[in-house]
Amino acid sequence: MKSTKFSPATKLSKAEVDRKWWEIGDFFRRNSLWMLMYCTGCCAIELPPAMTSAYDMERLGMGPMATPRQADILLVSGYLSLKTLRRLIYTYEQMSEPRYVVALGSCPINGGIYHDSHAVINQLDQYIPVDVYVAGCMPNTESVMNGFVDLMGQIKNKKANGWKHYHEHFAWYKANQITSLGEVDVHDEFHE
Amino acid sequence: MTNSMSNIEFVNTLVNKHVKPLVTDIIDQFQVGYVVDQNEIHLLLSALKNEGWIQMSYLSAVDWPEENKFEVVYVIFNWDKPVYIQLRTKIDRTNPSMDSIIQIYPGAKYYERECHEFFGIAFPGNPDYEKQLILEQWDDIPPLRKDFDPQAYSDRKFPQRTYTEDYSVTNNEPSKAEKRKLRKQRAESLKGGKKQ
Numbered sequence: 001m002k003s004t005k006f007s008p009a010t011k012l013s014k015a016e017v018d019r020k021w022w023e024i025g026d027f028f029r030r031n032s033l034w035m036l037m038y039c040t041g042c043c044a045i046e047l048p049p050a051m052t053s054a055y056d057m058e059r060l061g062m063g064p065m066a067t068p069r070q071a072d073i074l075l076v077s078g079y080l081s082l083k084t085l086r087r088l089i090y091t092y093e094q095m096s097e098p099r100y101v102v103a104l105g106s107c108p109i110n111g112g113i114y115h116d117s118h119a120v121i122n123q124l125d126q127y128i129p130v131d132v133y134v135a136g137c138m139p140n141t142e143s144v145m146n147g148f149v150d151l152m153g154q155i156k157n158k159k160a161n162g163w164k165h166y167h168e169h170f171a172w173y174k175a176n177q178i179t180s181l182g183e184v185d186v187h188d189e190f191h192e
Numbered sequence: 193m194t195n196s197m198s199n200i201e202f203v204n205t206l207v208n209k210h211v212k213p214l215v216t217d218i219i220d221q222f223q224v225g226y227v228v229d230q231n232e233i234h235l236l237l238s239a240l241k242n243e244g245w246i247q248m249s250y251l252s253a254v255d256w257p258e259e260n261k262f263e264v265v266y267v268i269f270n271w272d273k274p275v276y277i278q279l280r281t282k283i284d285r286t287n288p289s290m291d292s293i294i295q296i297y298p299g300a301k302y303y304e305r306e307c308h309e310f311f312g313i314a315f316p317g318n319p320d321y322e323k324q325l326i327l328e329q330w331d332d333i334p335p336l337r338k339d340f341d342p343q344a345y346s347d348r349k350f351p352q353r354t355y356t357e358d359y360s361v362t363n364n365e366p367s368k369a370e371k372r373k374l375r376k377q378r379a380e381s382l383k384g385g386k387k388q
Contacts, residue, residue: 082327082328083326083327083328086328109353110352110353111346111350111352111353115346116342116343116346117342117346118332118335118340118342118345118346118349119327119335120346121350122346122350122351122352122353123350123351123352123353126350126351176351179349180349180350180351181329182329182331183329186328187328187329188324188328189323
């Protein structure tokens with residue numbers, strides 16, 4: 001007679017066990033997202049209402065984090081100049097995995113109003129993988145919040161795989177970075 | 193403190209005592225501009241600094257490609273007499289060089305580096321005017337010259353996003369801007385009780 005008590009399924013393969021652990025991990029991860037805000041551009045002005053009592057990001061379990069190594073989300077808010085992109089790639093590669101990228105505004109999508117600037121890049125996803133784009137110039141706070149909810153849905157449905165993509169296509173990303181930046185390493189008088 | 197118009201007069205007599213400015217612009221009661229010869233800049237700046245214009249607010253350049261000139265602009269400010277003084281001087285564009293003013297205003301060091309980076313003007317006297325400041329690993333002509341084409345640079349350097357679908361509005365209705373223009377024209381024609 002079969003016991004009514006909980007009995008784990010027997011003979012699970014390693015891949016299945018791994019998948020289950022990832023599902024458990026993703027459940028906790030998506031309900032407790034720590035965000036590293038890289039406030040590069042004007043879209044950062046949408047974050048104070050999103051974080052404070054008006055929209056209260058904390059009800060989604062999200063909070064700000066001070067260091068890249070402990071953060072889950074890299075939030076790119078607005079245009080990126082070449083100089084900033086170098087630092088952004090540094091930061092992205094410092095973050096522990098899994099890591100997600102949310103880009104606000106139209107500038108990371110196609111350059112926005114800076115599409116013809118000599119200093120501002122046109123497409124962020126050429127250099128690092130982006131999981132969620134929030135379009136708008138600038139996006140209103142509702143859509144920023146909606147972008148975060150979308151990211152949670154993507155994590156749940158195992159769609160937020162940008163960080164895996166970065167590993168698989170590392171050579172392609174590096175080649176793009178070299179084409180636009182010349183060299184990713186920072187050389188200035190404060191680092192030498 | 194005296195009233196501000198006499199501040200401008202004070203500056204005017206002070207400047208005319210030292211040099212003969214080519215052009216005098218009195219912009220308003222707080223701003224005045226002078227165009228002077230390239231060799232007179234240092235004399236005038238040190239004289240004005242002794243009189244209290246101790247703050248170097250800005251140093252930049254303007255590109256005049258038709259005249260083949262760069263115009264270097266110095267903006268200085270006095271905290272006791274609230275007058276901004278602009279000193280402008282035109283220098284040669286093909287081989288631009290302007291003696292440094294860091295002996296007078298040490299803070300101009302970084303402005304001169306910036307100006308060299310964006311316009312390619314040399315500042316002999318400043319030991320590290322050629323060091324990069326803002327742009328990193330720049331590989332083209334200085335970007336704020338008028339003959340630099342930022343669109344071409346952007347197209348060459350940064351990949352463009354291509355769209356497979358055309359999202360532009362394709363219905364044939366007249367645009368709202370057109371309607372607004374027509375309405376405005378009609379309103380104008382009826383102004384003053386005239387019948388059209």
